[in-house]
Amino acid sequence: MPTQPEERIVRPARNVHGSLRLPGDKSISHRYGMLAAFAEGVSRFTNFSTGADCASTLSCMESLGAKINRINNEAVEITGVAGCVTPSNHSLDCGNSGSTMRMVSGLLAPQQGDFTLVGDASLSRRPMERIRKPLEAMGARFTLTDGHAPLMIHGSPLHPIDYTTPVPSAQVKTCVLLAGLQTTGTTTVREAVRTRDHSELALRAFGATLTRTIDSVSISGPQSLHAIDAAVPGDISSAAFFLCAAALFPGSALLLDSLGLNPTRATLLDVLTALGAHIAVLNLEEKNAELVGTVQISSPPEGLGSTAVSGALAAQLIDELPVLAAIAPYTSGGIRIRDAKELRVKESDRIDLIVKNLRAMGAEVAEFEDGVDVPGGQTLHGAAIDSGGDHRIAMAFSVAALRANGETVIKGSESAAISFPEFFNLLDLVAER
Numbered sequence: 001m002p003t004q005p006e007e008r009i010v011r012p013a014r015n016v017h018g019s020l021r022l023p024g025d026k027s028i029s030h031r032y033g034m035l036a037a038f039a040e041g042v043s044r045f046t047n048f049s050t051g052a053d054c055a056s057t058l059s060c061m062e063s064l065g066a067k068i069n070r071i072n073n074e075a076v077e078i079t080g081v082a083g084c085v086t087p088s089n090h091s092l093d094c095g096n097s098g099s100t101m102r103m104v105s106g107l108l109a110p111q112q113g114d115f116t117l118v119g120d121a122s123l124s125r126r127p128m129e130r131i132r133k134p135l136e137a138m139g140a141r142f143t144l145t146d147g148h149a150p151l152m153i154h155g156s157p158l159h160p161i162d163y164t165t166p167v168p169s170a171q172v173k174t175c176v177l178l179a180g181l182q183t184t185g186t187t188t189v190r191e192a193v194r195t196r197d198h199s200e201l202a203l204r205a206f207g208a209t210l211t212r213t214i215d216s217v218s219i220s221g222p223q224s225l226h227a228i229d230a231a232v233p234g235d236i237s238s239a240a241f242f243l244c245a246a247a248l249f250p251g252s253a254l255l256l257d258s259l260g261l262n263p264t265r266a267t268l269l270d271v272l273t274a275l276g277a278h279i280a281v282l283n284l285e286e287k288n289a290e291l292v293g294t295v296q297i298s299s300p301p302e303g304l305g306s307t308a309v310s311g312a313l314a315a316q317l318i319d320e321l322p323v324l325a326a327i328a329p330y331t332s333g334g335i336r337i338r339d340a341k342e343l344r345v346k347e348s349d350r351i352d353l354i355v356k357n358l359r360a361m362g363a364e365v366a367e368f369e370d371g372v373d374v375p376g377g378q379t380l381h382g383a384a385i386d387s388g389g390d391h392r393i394a395m396a397f398s399v400a401a402l403r404a405n406g407e408t409v410i411k412g413s414e415s416a417a418i419s420f421p422e423f424f425n426l427l428d429l430v431a432e433r
């Protein structure tokens with residue numbers, strides 16, 4: 001059900017201070033939810049993502065026969081279908097979630113029955129050819145509308161493939177692996193850049209066997225999955241907004257505990273360190289093969305320096321680039337972002353909205369097809385921000401607003417709930433005014 005557009009006023013802050021524990025990682029929650037719903041037995045998760053995207057995954061899996069039980073807002077209990085879904089008479093609504101649509105497609109292509117997947121206006125504009133190609137190469141029967149959702153799958157047994165992803169994408173990799181899990185023979189996915197590996201780690205946690213090399217992952221099917229109990233680590237892509245906010249204020253001190261620090265996701269810590277932020281990682285431990293720890297950040301008295309993000313780094317930082325671009329004017333030397341064309345096909349054209357909103361705040365910025373150049377040493381003023389209904393744009397510019405002169409109005413602020421419903425409350429908690 002689409003919610004009404006809302007507005008939020010974000011006032012400048014004097015400092016960022018405090019300690020937070022963040023809700024569960026969106027990428028891991030999608031995978032745990034999907035795999036638990038497909039596995040045999042009852043899985044139980046604490047700190048499951050509170051975002052609307054993961055709720056879309058759970059409701060699709062519920063329509064396919066899994067039982068979802070939310071226990072007092074504290075845990076999610078999922079009874080799986082033991083490898084055999086029930087085709088639904090209704091369309092499966094993936095909402096705003098590309099992860100749900102692309103990954104569930106891989107799970108369903110080898111199943112019996114017909115399935116229709118739909119999404120909201122934003123998801124219905126996003127490219128789905130990238131999953132049609134490998135799934136059709138496996139023999140799947142698949143219909144798209146002009147390369148987009150609605151998407152129809154006529155499930156049938158598949159054959160294994162050896163597939164190289166043309167664009168680095170963990171969602172596409174996962175889609176193929178989930179089809180491979182149910183397909184006799186060995187399916188291999190090769191990627192030029194190691195994208196987030198939560199699927200590989202989660203599949204192993206649910207009892208599957210995979211083999212990995214430096215640039216490939218293989219799964220031999222068919223294999224069955226078994227229920228697990230797990231605590232989902234805090235979401236580092238949500239933490240990114242707070243880490244960047246703290247990095248903006250000399251004298252800031254922020255502590256984030258139980259945070260997911262999977263090396264395929266934690267590149268932002270290196271970038272912030274390169275910009276001059278002081279970061280310490282403490283209490284590192286492994287939970288279901290995912291690294292979890294505490295991050296302490298403070299900003300240097302002289303402020304942030306400059307950096308450039310391109311090549312493999314751009315792919316690994318793809319969800320954090322909007323907030324990095326939004327804080328770039330406040331650095332001394334600016335931030336250059338390239339090789340990030342994928343930003344144009346996310347929940348919105350994020351390059352377009354980064355440029356438009358930085359300019360609305362009075363910043364100078366140069367736009368490129370695959371990135372932006374944002375000079376440093378700039379003073380920004382509060383403005384009306386067009387989030388384009390994109391959660392990461394709404395949150396990124398709320399962070400930029402903390403150092404602007406005057407108030408900023410975030411239009412479409414309700415979109416933060418796609419990944420992080422608690423965002424504005426937590427921002428108020430740590431932003432000193």
Ligand code: S3P
Pocket residue numbers: 026027028030099168169170171172196318319
């Ligand atoms: C995700 C992968 C990335 C990322 C998205 C979540 C995932 O998308 O941008 O927010 O959970 O696998 P792509 O696979 O399209 O790069």
